[in-house]
């Protein structure tokens with residue numbers, strides 16, 4: 001059974017493993033940032049927990065964290081009606097089992113409860129699995145920022161995907 005819950009301070013190690021596994025994945029189109037250190041991972045969780053508009057969720061299987069998502073409600077009056085999904089990562093061995101969908105569904109539920117109007121996100125145009133996943137979750141491709149990402153020396157377009165509620 002898929003369980004989702006809000007991230008807790010003690011989840012920093014699992015969240016760090018998720019980011020680092022993704023960043024070193026073969027053929028990954030992930031932003032090749034440096035590997036998250038223990039200190040950075042702890043700091044990130046604390047930032048999320050302290051944030052007024054942001055929150056993180058984890059997906060669990062049998063009490064073990066298998067996925068993470070972070071989202072932020074727009075912080076300005078002009079963006080307050082929107083929810084931005086920052087990152088979603090599922091451990092490779094747990095993909096295609098519905099964990100990603102469960103996390104997005106929870107974000108949709110929270111966004112509806114807050115009576116917001118839309119959820120949007122950015123995804124690298126070469127991240128085909130993620131784009132297919134978001135399309136399945138009801139997002140639409142609404143725009144493209146040419147050369148919006150730089151991975152090493154390579155520029156990749158940034159797709160904007162949006163779900164109106």
Ligand SMILES: CC(C)(COP(=O)(O)OP(=O)(O)OC[C@H]1O[C@@H](n2cnc3c(N)ncnc32)[C@H](O)[C@@H]1OP(=O)(O)O)[C@@H](O)C(=O)NCCC(=O)NCCS
Nearest residue numbers: 088089090095096097098099100101123129130132133136
């Ligand atoms: C994108 C990601 C989060 C999807 O998570 P997931 O748990 O595997 O997704 P789900 O199992 O909930 O998939 C739901 C549906 O989305 C679609 N989908 C998901 N992954 C897909 C893939 N690789 N290819 C085609 N369709 C896919 C399918 O329709 C799937 O339903 P099905 O398995 O019954 O056919 C996961 O692949 C991941 O962590 N990728 C690496 C990190 C990443 O790129 N994040 C996005 C950053 S913008």
